[in-house]
Amino acid sequence: MLSSKLTGRNLWIAALVVPPIAFMSLFLVYPILSAFAYAFYEWRGLVRGDFIWFDNFYRVLFEFPFSERTINAFSHNIFVFFALMVLQNGVGFLLAYCLWRELWGARFHRVAVFLPVVLSTVIVGLLWKLFLHPLFGAVNVSLRAMGLGFLAQPWLGQDSTALMAIIVANAWHMVGFPTLVFLAGMQRIPSEILDAVRMETESEWVKMSKIVWPLVAPSATVVFTLLFVGAFNWFELPYVMGGIDGSPHGATDVLGLYFYRTAFGSMSASAENFGPGSALAVLIFLIIAIVSSVITIRLRKREIQL
Amino acid sequence: MALGRDGLIQIILIGNSIVMLAPIIIMVMSAFKTNAQIFQSPFSLPDFTKVGNLVRVWTETDFIRYLMNSFIVTGSSIALILVLGTMAAYALARYEFRGANLILLFFLAGLTLPLKLAVIPLFIQMRDLGLLDTRFALIFIYVATGLPTTVFILTGFIRSLPNELEDAARMDGASEARIMWAIMLPLVRPAMVIAAIQNIVPIWNDFFFPLIFIQSNDLKTLPQGLTTFMGEFGTDWGVLFSGLTLSALPVIILYIALSRQFVNGMTAGAIK
Numbered sequence: 001m002l003s004s005k006l007t008g009r010n011l012w013i014a015a016l017v018v019p020p021i022a023f024m025s026l027f028l029v030y031p032i033l034s035a036f037a038y039a040f041y042e043w044r045g046l047v048r049g050d051f052i053w054f055d056n057f058y059r060v061l062f063e064f065p066f067s068e069r070t071i072n073a074f075s076h077n078i079f080v081f082f083a084l085m086v087l088q089n090g091v092g093f094l095l096a097y098c099l100w101r102e103l104w105g106a107r108f109h110r111v112a113v114f115l116p117v118v119l120s121t122v123i124v125g126l127l128w129k130l131f132l133h134p135l136f137g138a139v140n141v142s143l144r145a146m147g148l149g150f151l152a153q154p155w156l157g158q159d160s161t162a163l164m165a166i167i168v169a170n171a172w173h174m175v176g177f178p179t180l181v182f183l184a185g186m187q188r189i190p191s192e193i194l195d196a197v198r199m200e201t202e203s204e205w206v207k208m209s210k211i212v213w214p215l216v217a218p219s220a221t222v223v224f225t226l227l228f229v230g231a232f233n234w235f236e237l238p239y240v241m242g243g244i245d246g247s248p249h250g251a252t253d254v255l256g257l258y259f260y261r262t263a264f265g266s267m268s269a270s271a272e273n274f275g276p277g278s279a280l281a282v283l284i285f286l287i288i289a290i291v292s293s294v295i296t297i298r299l300r301k302r303e304i305q306l
Numbered sequence: 307m308a309l310g311r312d313g314l315i316q317i318i319l320i321g322n323s324i325v326m327l328a329p330i331i332i333m334v335m336s337a338f339k340t341n342a343q344i345f346q347s348p349f350s351l352p353d354f355t356k357v358g359n360l361v362r363v364w365t366e367t368d369f370i371r372y373l374m375n376s377f378i379v380t381g382s383s384i385a386l387i388l389v390l391g392t393m394a395a396y397a398l399a400r401y402e403f404r405g406a407n408l409i410l411l412f413f414l415a416g417l418t419l420p421l422k423l424a425v426i427p428l429f430i431q432m433r434d435l436g437l438l439d440t441r442f443a444l445i446f447i448y449v450a451t452g453l454p455t456t457v458f459i460l461t462g463f464i465r466s467l468p469n470e471l472e473d474a475a476r477m478d479g480a481s482e483a484r485i486m487w488a489i490m491l492p493l494v495r496p497a498m499v500i501a502a503i504q505n506i507v508p509i510w511n512d513f514f515f516p517l518i519f520i521q522s523n524d525l526k527t528l529p530q531g532l533t534t535f536m537g538e539f540g541t542d543w544g545v546l547f548s549g550l551t552l553s554a555l556p557v558i559i560l561y562i563a564l565s566r567q568f569v570n571g572m573t574a575g576a577i578k
Contacts, residue, residue: 009401009482010403012483013397013401016393016394016396017393017397017398017409019390019393020391020413020453020457021394021412023390023449023450023453024412024413024416024450024453026431026446027428027431027446027447027449027450028421028450028453029416029419030427030431031424031425031427031428032419032421032423032427034424034431035423035426035427038426038427046430046433095322098315098318098319099319101312101315103312103315103316103319104316105316105319105320106319109319109320109322109323112322112327113322113326114561114565114568114569115327115330115558116326116329116330117572118507118557118558118561118572119511119554119557119558120510120511120513120528120529120553120554121511121513121529122511122513122530122532122533123529123532123553123554126532126536126546126550127329127333127550128329130543130546130547131329131332135345136344136345138349141345141346141348142348142349172325172326176326177572180569180573181573181576181577184577185577204311222577226576229420233420233422235422235514236513236514240533263425264429264518274426277426278426281423281424281425281426282423284423285423
């Protein structure tokens with residue numbers, strides 16, 4: 001009697017946990033494990049060939065023309081990370097500080113700053129592409145209207161400004177995220193600490209650098225790590241605004257685009273190339289995994305437990 | 307002095323809100339304008355009764371089809387995520403059994419895996435399963451990526467529920483399934499709402515997986531369809547802005563109505 005009840009209970013538990021585990025294994029865990037294996041095989045179209053050790057990695061890292069494109073794309077990812085660090089996380093911290101004061105209208109500004117975050121990247125990209133149109137875009141039209149016509153440029157059409165233009169669009173889209181994460185961090189600082197500081201010093205700078213900044217360190221760790229992951233997964237916005245080849249002349253090419261082009265083909269090279277594509281995926285994964293753990297561990301050290 | 311500082315903060319906040327909202331307002335206004343009006347005076351108020359562009363998007367393009375596809379894919383994914391997520395979370399939170407911790411760890415590990423980079427094996431797998439160019443490919447991927455956070459949120463919540471009701475029902479001889487369905491699940495509803503919102507935005511907005519797995523125009527989701535549509539109507543800016551406005555509006559309205567839940571849901575992973 002007891003044992004049959006127990007097996008009934010076990011069956012019930014199994015019925016609850018097995019389907020979700022099966023889904024996760026089949027469509028998340030198994031593909032990711034395979035991704036590592038695939039990079040060591042030769043691929044002819046969609047057919048797997050021989051085990052070729054590190055040949056695919058060698059090709060994407062050292063063989064022309066792969067290597068040049070890899071390095072070009074990689075350097076752009078690095079640039080994107082640092083530029084967004086300032087434009088997105090830096091501005092986000094400043095905005096969080098402003099919102100934290102709870103001045104009149106803060107609630108409205110909080111809703112406004114997060115509004116673009118809920119929009120699809122495709123909408124954001126297409127919208128800014130229209131705004132940045134050299135002749136009819138709202139940006140150049142307003143520059144000309146203000147008598148600053150000499151500043152009007154083909155923002156997305158020239159090597160010198162294209163990447164930066166996409167970065168600015170990204171910052172507009174996502175700045176609300178670090179803002180509200182930092183704000184939540186600031187709101188958790190106990191008011192006794194802030195009162196004590198107020199008695200000690202009048203200087204806003206001392207309060208910021210010695211108290212607020214160290215105490216929001218957990219938020220900073222999360223936001224910095226997520227930005228790094230985002231910068232090296234960057235795909236949708238450059239795809240929509242710069243196109244699959246990272247035009248003009250590869251000026252907006254990043255690893256995500258290059259990976260997609262290599263794996264699934266593009267206008268210029270239509271065949272799938274799964275070998276080098278998989279090698280690129282593994283390399284991107286390793287960069288993200290290693291650097292984000294280093295960021296997390298190093299930043300965790302300066303976090304203070306309250 | 308203090309007034310000056312608060313004044314500066316107000317200026318920064320107002321300036322920032324203008325930067326955040328102006329592009330969206332210009333987008334909506336341009337939806338009611340002709341090309342000439344957009345090019346000459348992008349900032350002027352339009353005649354809001356001129357809905358010709360919006361009607362054209364509605365009748366001359368596949369917009370409705372894309373919208374329906376997005377609803378079907380997002381709706382089924384969220385439903386499956388909630389069903390499967392609740393099942394796993396309920397078992398992990400309410401029963402003690404061997405391997406429970408291991409299973410929880412398995413789900414937590416899924417939080418950090420970037421599935422985008424495994425898209426080549428996924429592609430081969432979907433081909434072998436005959437799911438290329440079907441909605442199922444997208445739904446299954448979204449369920450797998452959505453489950454970890456959902457199980458995480460729901461397990462924590464279900465654990466915090468009191469035991470008394472459950473024990474009383476068990477004394478009365480109710481079956482485990484009946485206890486779960488009739489007594490416990492109604493209490494889990496608030497956490498389900500948070501889990502749903504957290505998943506809706508990334509699934510509704512996703513562009514990457516449809517790009518890889520969907521080819522037929524009939525199955526394209528809204529973000530993917532928009533890129534097609536921009537190519538077709540490339541010179542008619544009024545229609546383009548109308549398309550963007552119509553795609554953005556449902557999410558914007560939902561966000562304004564439920565901004566607190568959106569913010570909580572979307573930053574839930576980043577705020578401990």
